[in-house]
Amino acid sequence: MTFKESNQVTGKKFNKIACIGAGVIGHSWATLFSMKGYTVHIQDINDEIIQRSLQWIKTALNLCAEKGLITKRDAENAFDRVKSTTDMSEAVSEADYIVESVFEDYDVKKKVFREIDSVASEEAIIASSSSYLLMTEIQKVTKRPQRCIEAHPYNPPHLIPLVEIVPGIATSKTTVTHTVNLMKSLGKIPIVTKKEVYGYIANRLQRGLTREANDIVNSGVASVEDVDKALSVGPGIRWAIYGSYLVNYFNTPSHLTQGKKLPGLVKEGYKEYSLLKGKSFDDMVRWRDSKLIDVLRVLKHLPKSSTEQPLS
Missing domain, CATH: 3.40.50.720 (NAD(P)-binding Rossmann-like Domain)
Known part of the structure; x- marks a missing residue:
């Protein structure tokens, strides 16, 4: 902003x-x-x-x-x-x-x-x-x-x-x-929103994630700190740029192009996704990686240049 x-x-x-x-x-x-x-x-x-x-x-x-x-x-x-x-x-x-x-x-x-x-x-x-x-x-x-x-x-x-x-x-x-x-x-x-639902959009997504995080901690799989770390240095970095549907696009592009395993409204939603229109998969990968490098540098997980060391 x-x-x-x-x-x-x-x-x-x-x-x-x-x-x-x-x-x-x-x-x-x-x-x-x-x-x-x-x-x-x-x-x-x-x-x-x-x-x-x-x-x-x-x-x-x-x-x-x-x-x-x-x-x-x-x-x-x-x-x-x-x-x-x-x-x-x-x-x-x-x-x-x-x-x-x-x-x-x-x-x-x-x-x-x-x-x-x-x-x-x-x-x-x-x-x-x-x-x-x-x-x-x-x-x-x-x-x-x-x-x-x-x-x-x-x-x-x-x-x-x-x-x-x-x-x-x-x-x-x-x-x-x-x-x-x-x-x-x-x-x-x-x-x-196209219709009213309790919790709207983002909070419903976040609550689902929180339920899984609590289960991981309470099952003794990982600590609270490690769960947060897993999110902040993993999917959280991607989420700063794109959401779950583009994650699926990058992971399984063949499913999207062939229309396999996609519920009806989701399949149609990909066709209407403005960012994907007129771009090849290679175009999108370049866009993704460029954005990720920018974010990682801001977070200081990557050096600004080839001579600088990233923060641990």
């Missing part, structure tokens, strides 16, 4: 953002929006939580400046754009886009959505950072279900590009479009 200030969104202009819930996810959203030039109101139930969140935001902005993503002046200006309050009405009354990041519980989220709905402008979009729950259930308590949507980030939102856009049954196509465009303007990579 790039972090140049910009608050222009194709089709709709957003000026003020409200982040309801100032915890781990909420403060990170606020960090991202402030870096992109937005005025952001963070809201939570007490001053202690808010002060902790403001410190987290300042720390995150300073680290981004230290790493060269933004300048020191950019970080200072971004922090100045962050406002805080315990009052819901003050936080959301002038907001164009409101993102809720409270506890993962239907009753809690419904209570917050109901309160937001009662004081927010009629045109405001209300998004949830929920990582598992269904918007169809949450939006029932509002008078604007068509403007309610899930935008599930991967933690930390101000750094990880993925955001899963999950419409509820009453969510309008316009709300989906505006949310996708807003996320793209922030430098994020949105994926819109």
